[in-house]
Amino acid sequence: MMLRALIFALFFASTAAIASSTTEAALASDPVAEKRLQALSEELRCLVCQNQTIADSNAELAQDLRREIRGMIKEGKSDKEIVDFMVVRYGDFVLYRPPVKGITLLLWGGPIALMIFGLFALQRYLRQRATRISAADQPLSADEASRAEALLKELNPK
Amino acid sequence: MNRYFWILGGFAALVALLAVGLGLNPRDVPSPLVGKPAPAFNLAVLASPEKTLGPKDMQGKVWLLNVWASWCVSCRAEHPVLVEFSKKVDVPLLGLNYKEVRGDGEFDMSKMPVDEEKKLAFQRANKWLADHGNPYSLTLMDLDGRVGIDYGVYGVPETYVIDKAGIIRMKHTGPISPEILGKKIMPLLAELNK
Numbered sequence: 001m002m003l004r005a006l007i008f009a010l011f012f013a014s015t016a017a018i019a020s021s022t023t024e025a026a027l028a029s030d031p032v033a034e035k036r037l038q039a040l041s042e043e044l045r046c047l048v049c050q051n052q053t054i055a056d057s058n059a060e061l062a063q064d065l066r067r068e069i070r071g072m073i074k075e076g077k078s079d080k081e082i083v084d085f086m087v088v089r090y091g092d093f094v095l096y097r098p099p100v101k102g103i104t105l106l107l108w109g110g111p112i113a114l115m116i117f118g119l120f121a122l123q124r125y126l127r128q129r130a131t132r133i134s135a136a137d138q139p140l141s142a143d144e145a146s147r148a149e150a151l152l153k154e155l156n157p158k
Numbered sequence: 159m160n161r162y163f164w165i166l167g168g169f170a171a172l173v174a175l176l177a178v179g180l181g182l183n184p185r186d187v188p189s190p191l192v193g194k195p196a197p198a199f200n201l202a203v204l205a206s207p208e209k210t211l212g213p214k215d216m217q218g219k220v221w222l223l224n225v226w227a228s229w230c231v232s233c234r235a236e237h238p239v240l241v242e243f244s245k246k247v248d249v250p251l252l253g254l255n256y257k258e259v260r261g262d263g264e265f266d267m268s269k270m271p272v273d274e275e276k277k278l279a280f281q282r283a284n285k286w287l288a289d290h291g292n293p294y295s296l297t298l299m300d301l302d303g304r305v306g307i308d309y310g311v312y313g314v315p316e317t318y319v320i321d322k323a324g325i326i327r328m329k330h331t332g333p334i335s336p337e338i339l340g341k342k343i344m345p346l347l348a349e350l351n352k
Contacts (some may be wrong), residue, residue, distance in 0.1 A: 089191070089308065089310040090310050
């Protein structure tokens with residue numbers, strides 16, 4: 001039952017993919033331009049379904065934006081000009097790799113800062129642990145030894 | 159004791175960070191267009207298709223641009239607020255009809271000639287305004303959504319406040335509630351109209 005549902009789902013997913021690729025196929029006649037379009041649109045976020053790139057998304061807006069990018073490639077615009085076109089309209093948010101600046105500092109620096117903090121915490125913990133162990137790891141004094149012996153004797157008298 | 163204090167403190171900080179993060183609306187993407195001149199366009203007017211109009215015709219006025227379409231469900235929710243607004247306030251409210259036909263998803267655009275799309279779009283937009291009331295001074299028809307792209311439209315409805323110099327002063331994505339209108343848009347309009 002599960003298997004059948006899965007096969008069904010896969011079937012529909014594949015036909016949907018074919019359908020979308022055929023409608024756009026007419027536009028995609030130039031393989032070099034298509035490659036550039038692919039590379040560019042993988043760097044750009046689709047604002048409708050925010051966790052997909054413009055390359056992956058089948059939303060209306062993503063299709064429109066792919067059309068715009070195609071047009072700009074045809075006009076001979078550079079990659080930078082095309083990316084700037086997007087940023088001017090939708091902000092840094094469209095970039096999957098936003099530029100490093102004041103507002104994105106926490107985003108870029110956060111993981112590194114967190115790792116450094118973690119390393120320091122680990123080092124401190126290991127050092128404390130080492131001193132704790134060495135402090136506890138003293139041989140028994142004569143007094144303690146005799147007490148331990150007495151206790152052991154108590155437990156299992158011969 | 160000391161150690162637990164640190165662990166608890168760290169945990170509380172994490173919870174606070176996540177609470178703030180999850181409380182933010184991921185759809186509320188700050189528009190880079192605020193503070194910039196409204197992108198130029200020249201689009202056909204719904205009421206008289208032979209005429210066109212653009213932002214430069216609105217120079218010297220504070221005005222609102224509201225992006226809508228008859229297929230947009232949230233537009234229906236905000237519409238009464240706009241109708242009410244247009245009755246009370248003397249600020250031009252222009253409609254930007256965004257992809258009336260091709261945005262709908264009901265039509266196979268590869269089979270529809272441009273003329274037919276245009277006719278259908280005007281028909282549908284007119285009917286929708288007749289049914290729900292027309293708050294707009296006039297509506298401009300963006301059939302292929304290119305002007306929408308220039309304005310960074312990604313979720314209809316969207317509303318822009320544009321000042322006398324033609325600078326975008328505010329953008330709101332999503333339906334306008336009476337609260338947003340009263341607390342954000344009205345004070346801004348009053349200030350800009352001073």
